[in-house]
Amino acid sequence: MKKDKKNIKYLFNGIGSSKFALVLIGLVLLFLIVAIILPQAEFFTAEQINSWQEERPLVGKIADTLGLFDIFNSHFFLFTIALLFLNILVCTILRFNKTGGLKALKGSGKIRVYGFLTIHFSLLLLLIGTFLSSSFQLKGSIVLTENQSFFDKEDNYQYLSKGAFREKEHLGFMIRQKKIDAYYEDGKHHLRTDCYIDILNKNNKLTMAAVKVNKPYNYNGYDITTSEIGFSPLILIYDENTGKKMGGTYFALNTSRIAGNRVYRDYFKFPFFENKIFFTIYPDYKEKDGNIIKTGENPVNPIILVETQNEEGDFIKIGHVRLKEKIKIANYNFYFADLKWWSKYIIMDDPGYPIVAIALWIGVIGLVIRYYPDIARWAKENENIA
Amino acid sequence: MMQAEVILFWITVFGYAAAFIFHIFGIVNKKENLIRYTFYILYINIFLHTTVIILHWILTGHSPVTNSFENKLSGTWFIMLIYLIMVKLKKVEKSPAIVITPLVFFLLGYGYLHGIKIKPIGPAYDSPWLAVHVIFAWFAFSSYTIATGAGIILLLKVKNPKSEKFKKMAAINVLDERCYRYVVLGFVNHAVMITAGALWAKKLWGNYWVWDPLEIWSLISFLFYAFYLHARSFLGWKMQKAAYLIIVGLFILIISFFGVGWFGPSPHPL
Numbered sequence: 094m095k096k097d098k099k100n101i102k103y104l105f106n107g108i109g110s111s112k113f114a115l116v117l118i119g120l121v122l123l124f125l126i127v128a129i130i131l132p133q134a135e136f137f138t139a140e141q142i143n144s145w146q147e148e149r150p151l152v153g154k155i156a157d158t159l160g161l162f163d164i165f166n167s168h169f170f171l172f173t174i175a176l177l178f179l180n181i182l183v184c185t186i187l188r189f190n191k192t193g194g195l196k197a198l199k200g201s202g203k204i205r206v207y208g209f210l211t212i213h214f215s216l217l218l219l220l221i222g223t224f225l226s227s228s229f230q231l232k233g234s235i236v237l238t239e240n241q242s243f244f245d246k247e248d249n250y251q252y253l254s255k256g257a258f259r260e261k262e263h264l265g266f267m268i269r270q271k272k273i274d275a276y277y278e279d280g281k282h283h284l285r286t287d288c289y290i291d292i293l294n295k296n297n298k299l300t301m302a303a304v305k306v307n308k309p310y311n312y313n314g315y316d317i318t319t320s321e322i323g324f325s326p327l328i329l330i331y332d333e334n335t336g337k338k339m340g341g342t343y344f345a346l347n348t349s350r351i352a353g354n355r356v357y358r359d360y361f362k363f364p365f366f367e368n369k370i371f372f373t374i375y376p377d378y379k380e381k382d383g384n385i386i387k388t389g390e391n392p393v394n395p396i397i398l399v400e401t402q403n404e405e406g407d408f409i410k411i412g413h414v415r416l417k418e419k420i421k422i423a424n425y426n427f428y429f430a431d432l433k434w435w436s437k438y439i440i441m442d443d444p445g446y447p448i449v450a451i452a453l454w455i456g457v458i459g460l461v462i463r464y465y466p467d468i469a470r471w472a473k474e475n476e477n478i479a
Numbered sequence: 480m481m482q483a484e485v486i487l488f489w490i491t492v493f494g495y496a497a498a499f500i501f502h503i504f505g506i507v508n509k510k511e512n513l514i515r516y517t518f519y520i521l522y523i524n525i526f527l528h529t530t531v532i533i534l535h536w537i538l539t540g541h542s543p544v545t546n547s548f549e550n551k552l553s554g555t556w557f558i559m560l561i562y563l564i565m566v567k568l569k570k571v572e573k574s575p576a577i578v579i580t581p582l583v584f585f586l587l588g589y590g591y592l593h594g595i596k597i598k599p600i601g602p603a604y605d606s607p608w609l610a611v612h613v614i615f616a617w618f619a620f621s622s623y624t625i626a627t628g629a630g631i632i633l634l635l636k637v638k639n640p641k642s643e644k645f646k647k648m649a650a651i652n653v654l655d656e657r658c659y660r661y662v663v664l665g666f667v668n669h670a671v672m673i674t675a676g677a678l679w680a681k682k683l684w685g686n687y688w689v690w691d692p693l694e695i696w697s698l699i700s701f702l703f704y705a706f707y708l709h710a711r712s713f714l715g716w717k718m719q720k721a722a723y724l725i726i727v728g729l730f731i732l733i734i735s736f737f738g739v740g741w742f743g744p745s746p747h748p749l
Contacts, residue, residue: 111713118706125699128690135690165690223688232686282598285605306602307682318685320603439685449687453674460667471570471660 109183117177134163178220185213208463215456226445228256233440237270238325238343239433267293273434280389288436318439323348324374327431345435373398484534494524495584541600544613551590555583557617574648575628608679615672622665627729629657630722696735
């Protein structure tokens with residue numbers, strides 16, 4: 094019995110030791126360094142990770158087998174974080190007892206004890222908050238062209254990630270994208286985006302909202318955030334011989350940045366054309382030596398560059414098409430009928446966030462309390478510096 | 480960039496280079512006068528540096544923190560200003576200037592290589608958290624840089640115990656204590672910077688942490704300094720060991736601040 098008690102105490106001291114804390118910090122640092130070297134699923138798309146693996150087949154295969162492309166959800170990482178939580182908890186209890194328990198909160202070095210306890214309490218709270226975030230959050234993204242609607246259902250999200258323990262039903266709301274106003278200085282420098290939406294709940298109760306960059310709209314606990322906009326041209330496809338309309342829709346083109354410039358470009362596959370067809374929108378342009386040069390971001394004079402790709406991967410220009418004009422591709426005419434904005438929204442329900450935010454501030458306060466006596470002493474010290 | 484700003488910018492850059500050369504000559508030839516001149520140059524230079532920042536601010540209409548050049552311009556200003564204030568308050572020795580000045584010189588030059596773009600502030604920066612995030616980031620970076628300066632001098636003194644060149648510099652235990660103090664200051668500011676960044680990210684991207692390369696680097700540097708503080712307190716890692724840690728820490732920090740693009744895309748507006 095006595096031996097068991099001794100063993101438990103030994104184990105307890107080991108788990109809560111500073112050396113163990115240093116080993117765990119070192120391990121977390123190692124995971125983070127791996128996450129810097131290898132593209133992570135949390136941040137990069139599956140396509141980007143695949144292409145990284147194709148370029149480095151051996152390293153890619155090993156890393157994939159070890160689950161290193163999704164290191165923050167790997168068992169190794171989560172186990173290390175769990176151990177860190179235990180270490181902080183046990184270390185806090187041990188240190189509290191060692192410094193004299195409740196008596197230490199009234200003694201001469203009480204500020205340091207308060208600081209130590211506050212910092213370690215905030216760390217525990219932070220880990221609890223991040224655990225709640227990763228286990229219970231819902232994070233989805235959608236792209237909505239003006240006048241388009243979205244229903245909050247599992248399959249309707251462009252991308253959706255849910256925490257392992259999230260069982261909460263979707264709210265089942267509907268978002269209707271109304272007008273998108275984008276403001277640019279000199280037609281080039283993005284100043285502001287105002288996205289106006291209607292939200293309808295299950296009972297058809299309407300809420301009108303404006304979502305802006307840095308100013309999310311909160312709907313029943315769901316944060317609706319926007320940070321990216323782009324263009325959706327309406328392309329109608331007609332059979333050249335019969336004149337019959339084959340179909341048509343708004344194609345939301347991806348917005349990317351190349352050397353700091355916005356590029357509105359995407360590709361599509363059509364059943365009647367073997368290769369991919371690439372559309373690039375120039376919202377405003379001028380022609381120079383037969384080439385199209387973008388002159389602004391406002392869609393005042395839009396034109397689409399249509400290209401395809403040969404087997405070697407080279408881009409072959411098919412032609413340009415202006416608004417209300419058509420271009421022939423194979424035996425079909427593509428009519429550029431309209432141009433609208435789209436906005437990308439992140440829809441987030443994160444029950445861990447309030448705890449994380451509180452923990453972060455408590456941590457800062459704890460650090461200030463912990464180091465205040467030292468900093469005050471250093472400030473007062475008269476040092477003999479030449 | 481208008482003509483006056485360009486001229487002042489280059490005078491400032493070469494001013495730092497001149498201060499560094501004076502300092503080196505002062506140490507090598509053991510001439511106190513030259514070291515004194517170094518600091519006269521630095522005091523004039525910080526005034527010029529401030530003028531460049533004000534001119535740039537007037538020209539762009541926003542604080543200089545929105546692109547690579549502006550970040551280096553304001554970041555190096557913070558480092559030098561805080562260092563000179565601490566020297567004036569007699570809270571740090573003059574010797575770390577030999578490390579801080581060339582670092583400031585190189586960072587300014589590196590910033591210039593990225594090109595100077597004058598454009599209005601984008602919507603991502605339209606947040607009250609920007610000021611908090613950036614100011615505390617630079618306070619942290621300044622403190623860590625001063626600590627590194629002291630750490631390098633400590634290592635030089637330890638490697639050359641009998642050298643006359645380092646004789647007049649502070650004792651190694653004083654330098655070690657100096658390293659610790661500035662790391663503590665940096666660490667507290669670093670915590671505020673990460674907190675402000677997380678709260679800003681929540682508003683901007685809907686999530687307080689997205690594991691993008693810049694956030695990972697920032698966390699690496701924070702945990703690294705946490706490791707330093709723990710190792711110093713509980714493993715007794717002081718003097719050389721601690722100084723080496725601090726130097727590695729600054730290297731990580733430089734990547735966090737300036738080299739994130741080397742490792743892949745980041746949604747960060749900076």
